Amino acid sequence: MIDIQSVSKSFVTRDADPVHALNDVSLEIYDNEFFTLLGPSGCGKTTLLRLIAGFEAPSSGTIRIAGSDVAALPPQKRPVNTVFQSYALFPHMSVAENVAFGLEMQNAPKSLIDERVREALEMVRLEGFATRRPAQLSGGQQQRVAVARALAPKPSVLLLDEPLSALDLKLRKGMQSELKRLQRETGITFVLVTHDQEEALAMSDRIAVMRSGDVLQVGTPRDIYDNPQDRFVADFIGESNLLPGAALGRDPAKTIVVRPEHIVVSPASDGARGHARGAVSAITFLGSDTLYEIVLEEGARLQSRSRGGAALATGDRVVVDWARDAERELAN
């Protein structure tokens, strides 16, 4: 659906060197896919989204949408609609007028516009709100209007720029499954930009992890969680222990990555065997799980998360162990 080939983007600033927002990024986003660009702020994910929407032009490289090069097309000529982080609802129009705007601009017949507006508002469960003004809605409702407005013209691709970041936690969880449902129901390709790895894991078919203008890894949520190919990815996605090879008596040029839930902690007195020895430095009760912080004898720290709780106390000497296939060895 979207084919991004060697796209770079730099911004010229007056006093400093040009800022490289994207370095030679290549990506393919498939038809009917929920694709997420994930990374910390400043990683270039929003820039990439704006290039797809047509708000910015790439410094080099090509972007194809549904097979055709869109370099020469302004935003209004691209089959792409955007849900903005700030929603960008037109304040002087009613909810229905906002949702109808895209279709009106495409000169759709009145009967079709009315039908699609009704359909779109139904889809986001805002049937009774057609005549309200955006200012009369809550944040969550405004968000739904923004989604309905972008979906009403039935674009080939829906771009979502941190759409949930302004909502509180509970609303955010609800909207996550809502957006997922909308994507499945409409069959439109969704491209989501977020810095929230949990959100990315929960919603996406595939994720591209980005950092300072580079795409580090592309894959399914499980693939990225289980097989991080980069220290940054391992650290950014979920909780990870990044252990220096030397701390485990292995190649000091390598970092060993183990998820806290894969680490088993047992009292050292049992004569148990494991990858390393250490002492419990802190215990945090998390409800269903318990989190142990352990200082290894070599000085490295790690975290173990387990269901229930072994009879351990702070200061206890312990042995830590994990299954060999639960660890990943990455270059430093």
Place this chain on the structure above:
Amino acid sequence: MGPNRTYLLIAPAMLVIGIFMVLPLFLAVAYSFMTANPYGGVTAPATFDAYLQFLYQRDFDDSLVFSPSYALIILRSIYLAIATTLICLVLGLPVAWYIVCQTPERRRVLLFAVTLPFWINTLIRTYCWILILRDEGLANGALRHAGIISDPLPLLYNDGSILLGLVYTFLPFMVLPIYSTLERIDPRLIEAAHDLYASRAAVFRRIVWPLARPGALAGATLVFAPALGSFLAPDLLGGGKKLLIGSLIQMQFTSSRNWPFGAALSTVVTVVVLTVFVIRSRRAQEERR
């Protein structure tokens, strides 16, 4: 200071407005119902003569004859004030838009440039237009020099030169309020409209203009009201041949020494402007619903 005594903070301002604005306004209305004192000022008895004089002329035999000349002056003044407002709007909107699109530093410079004329006395600036527009002035000189004309064009002392002077004087009052509304428009709204297939023209018509309209209306009032009462540009650039209401009022208080008539004319102008104000704010309220 207690919360219910905070009004003391605005007391000085209210006092100034009361003494120097509201009181003179009532005085003007009161004077308009008095008899003219031949040496200036007013005397008893109270009369409607000043308002009658507006539409009728007192004949030799003391009968009243309908005479529309003063009413025509008012109509002509209103027409010129409306024309000034429209021209300022057409010229001011693109200027404000251009300034909004610049970087913050350039905006500051350009805004300063818009307010620059305020630093120079209006009288001097208006005289400069005479130097430019008169038969041997800069404009005719340049055109003659370029060989485009042989005889000077009559650029000065007509409605066109009055209009030019009025637009020149009041344009900043249109640019500044429009700028302040345009500045508050979230650029994302414009991106969103483009994203939803709107052409540049459609973005202006459907997004920018509706959101800028409060500023344009404020600008229109700021231009219309003083343009209606202005007498400098009409006197100097119009040559004083055809009177406008501002000059007429000024004359009543000076050379004509007919204070009641001047006060009556002022009252009429005030009523016209207030009517426009009321209609405008009614409209704005309806729109907000």
